[in-house]
Amino acid sequence: MEAKFEKQxxxxxxxxxxxxxxxxxxxxxxxxxxxxxxFVMPILILVxxxxxxxxxxxxxxxxxxxxxTFTNVWQSIGSVxxxxxxxxxxxxxxxNMLYFLVAVLVxxxxxxxxxxxxAKNLFTVRSxxxxxxxxxxxxxxxxxxxxxxxxxIGAMIGGAIAHLPxxxxxxxxxxxxxxxFSKIFMTAIFVSIALLLGTVAKQKLWxxxxxxxxxxxxxxxxxxxxxxxxxxVINVIMCLAGGGLFAVGLGAVSNLILNKTSLV
Amino acid sequence: xxxxEIRNLTKNFGQKQALSGLDMTVPQGAIYGFIxxxxxxxxxxxxxxxxxxxxxxxTIKLFGRDYRDADVRSKIGVLIEAPGCFxxxxxxNNMMLQAANLDxxxxxxxxxxxxxxxxxxxxxxxxxKNCSLGMKQRIGIxxxxxxxxxxxxxxxxxxxxxxxxMRIMRDVLTDVTKNYNCxxxxxxxxxxxxxxxxxxxxxxxxxxxxxxxxxEELNADCPTFVALQTKDMEKTMTLLQQKYARVTLENQFxxxxxxxxxxDAVKYLYDNGILVTEISxxxxxxxxxxxxxxxxxx
Numbered sequence: 001m002e003a004k005f006e007k008q009x010x011x012x013x014x015x016x017x018x019x020x021x022x023x024x025x026x027x028x029x030x031x032x033x034x035x036x037x038x039f040v041m042p043i044l045i046l047v048x049x050x051x052x053x054x055x056x057x058x059x060x061x062x063x064x065x066x067x068x069t070f071t072n073v074w075q076s077i078g079s080v081x082x083x084x085x086x087x088x089x090x091x092x093x094x095x096n097m098l099y100f101l102v103a104v105l106v107x108x109x110x111x112x113x114x115x116x117x118x119a120k121n122l123f124t125v126r127s128x129x130x131x132x133x134x135x136x137x138x139x140x141x142x143x144x145x146x147x148x149x150x151x152x153i154g155a156m157i158g159g160a161i162a163h164l165p166x167x168x169x170x171x172x173x174x175x176x177x178x179x180x181f182s183k184i185f186m187t188a189i190f191v192s193i194a195l196l197l198g199t200v201a202k203q204k205l206w207x208x209x210x211x212x213x214x215x216x217x218x219x220x221x222x223x224x225x226x227x228x229x230x231x232x233v234i235n236v237i238m239c240l241a242g243g244g245l246f247a248v249g250l251g252a253v254s255n256l257i258l259n260k261t262s263l264v
Numbered sequence: 265x266x267x268x269e270i271r272n273l274t275k276n277f278g279q280k281q282a283l284s285g286l287d288m289t290v291p292q293g294a295i296y297g298f299i300x301x302x303x304x305x306x307x308x309x310x311x312x313x314x315x316x317x318x319x320x321x322x323t324i325k326l327f328g329r330d331y332r333d334a335d336v337r338s339k340i341g342v343l344i345e346a347p348g349c350f351x352x353x354x355x356x357n358n359m360m361l362q363a364a365n366l367d368x369x370x371x372x373x374x375x376x377x378x379x380x381x382x383x384x385x386x387x388x389x390x391x392x393k394n395c396s397l398g399m400k401q402r403i404g405i406x407x408x409x410x411x412x413x414x415x416x417x418x419x420x421x422x423x424x425x426x427x428x429x430m431r432i433m434r435d436v437l438t439d440v441t442k443n444y445n446c447x448x449x450x451x452x453x454x455x456x457x458x459x460x461x462x463x464x465x466x467x468x469x470x471x472x473x474x475x476x477x478x479x480e481e482l483n484a485d486c487p488t489f490v491a492l493q494t495k496d497m498e499k500t501m502t503l504l505q506q507k508y509a510r511v512t513l514e515n516q517f518x519x520x521x522x523x524x525x526x527x528d529a530v531k532y533l534y535d536n537g538i539l540v541t542e543i544s545x546x547x548x549x550x551x552x553x554x555x556x557x558x559x560x561x562x
Contacts, residue, residue, distance in 0.1 A: 003327050003415075005327070005336055005338075006335065006338070008334045008335050016364060016366065016367035019367075020361055020364045020365045023360075023361060023364060024361065027353070116348060116350045117346055117347065117348035117349070118348040118349065118350065118361075119348065120344055120348045121342065122348075122365060123314075123315060124315065124316065124337065125339075125340060125366060127331075127333065127334045260318060261318065262311075262318060
């Protein structure tokens with residue numbers, strides 16, 4: 001008997017791929033661990049730094065040095081535009097650290113497909129890889145959004161516990177919302193970089209994580225500039241456009257790599 | 265139309281040439297026993313058929329279409345090396361994930377059906393990592409069967425199994441070939457088991473196909489022989505070599521080939537003062553045929 005083959009449209013393949021990826025994302029413990037870490041991290045940072053003295057004294061010279069600690073809850077989310085780039089505690093220990101955790105999430109998610117051998121089942125029945133790249137980007141973007149929201153809630157709770165003021169000076173609530181949207185849209189850049197490196201490294205998780213961290217370090221300094229606390233719609237659009245461009249561009253490269261290289 | 269048609273396929277891994285102009289033809293509905301030594305190119309060929317590797321040259325056609333055709337590829341079931349399952353997921357969850365991947369309409373019903381086929385319906389809640397090797401291989405076959413595949417590619421599904429596991433796997437493969445209307449390519453080193461199910465054979469060596477044949481052709485190619493034992497094997501051997509063209513000593517039995525009548529051989533030896541203590545007639549199997557073919561190829 002002659003075999004018959006149904007037409008496999010892009011949307012049909014994408015739908016099934018999304019079903020698989022969403023199912024995997026929310027049945028693996030990693031996303032819950034990551035969300036948990038993102039929630040607890042700002043609470044620990046804000047509460048513990050509230051116990052730190054505002055100055056340190058050099059025991060030999062007796063000179064006093066001021067310690068930059070959190071004086072406002074919103075410092076854990078971002079800084080106001082126009083400020084100088086510094087390497088103090090508030091600039092380093094804030095929501096921007098999450099971009100590295102997002103990279104870990106993406107790399108583990110992709111490497112798991114190859115390490116478990118599931119990629120064989122997946123790619124045998126999928127000759128076109130664009131649905132895989134699209135689905136992975138979208139699902140990990142949703143995961144990243146959950147992590148950012150968990151951090152935000154954690155920061156609010158941590159701030160309340162540490163009795164830090166919630167005052168908004170030089171920015172409004174709208175600015176904070178725009179800032180959060182900008183930061184979330186910007187994760188698309190980090191997701192697409194990590195996805196690209198994940199498809200290159202395949203089962204070598206360490207390689208994709210290392211590569212993503214290196215690429216993240218290069219982009220890390222521009223994050224506070226593009227998504228400050230006094231963000232406007234312009235910032236949101238810029239981040240959305242940047243994230244979209246990176247996702248499409250690097251997604252196309254990831255697709256090419258999957259099509260042109262060995263998958264096992 | 266053939267299920268698989270491969271022409272002049274080449275694949276290099278760096279400097280090493282894994283396939284050097286391999287040709288392969290698998291008719292639709294065949295159970296194709298793919299045989300060869302380790303490193304001969306079986307797994308590489310299977311991975312190329314499934315699109316998991318990129319060839320350096322040649323053509324692969326599946327059901328008359330290019331192997332990259334999305335419609336054809338969605339109807340391939342595969343078990344290569346080990347089943348692609350997440351170790352911390354249960355058997356059921358792994359199966360449901362693959363069912364989602366294939367966008368099956370009634371996933372639960374379909375998963376139950378394939379688990380029944382591979383005698384695993386009672387172990388669906390077990391975590392995959394806690395399953396034995398035999399169970400894992402059967403889960404791999406169940407996964408490959410999901411979505412009613414037109415082509416099933418199984419790489420060494422019976423290797424490493426104990427006698428009981430091998431028996432279950434043989435039953436499973438027999439059921440699959442009877443009840444699923446698909447073409448099966450199965451590679452294995454356990455030729456005795458393969459011989460029981462295959463309808464076609466392909467023998468590969470050094471990245472090239474050296475012989476393709478049907479089970480009937482193999483049967484016709486495999487000579488019958490008379491195997492006998494006497495008290496004086498040395499003298500018997502000398503006597504038989506004087507009369508018959510092809511006489512060999514295998515496993516402490518003298519074998520006389522080329523359609524010799526057992527009665528004639530016994531009478532001839534008796535006339536020369538030798539009594540036959542044990543005698544039987546038999547036919548060489550796939551394993552011996554393969555070994556002889558490999559010796560010739562060397």
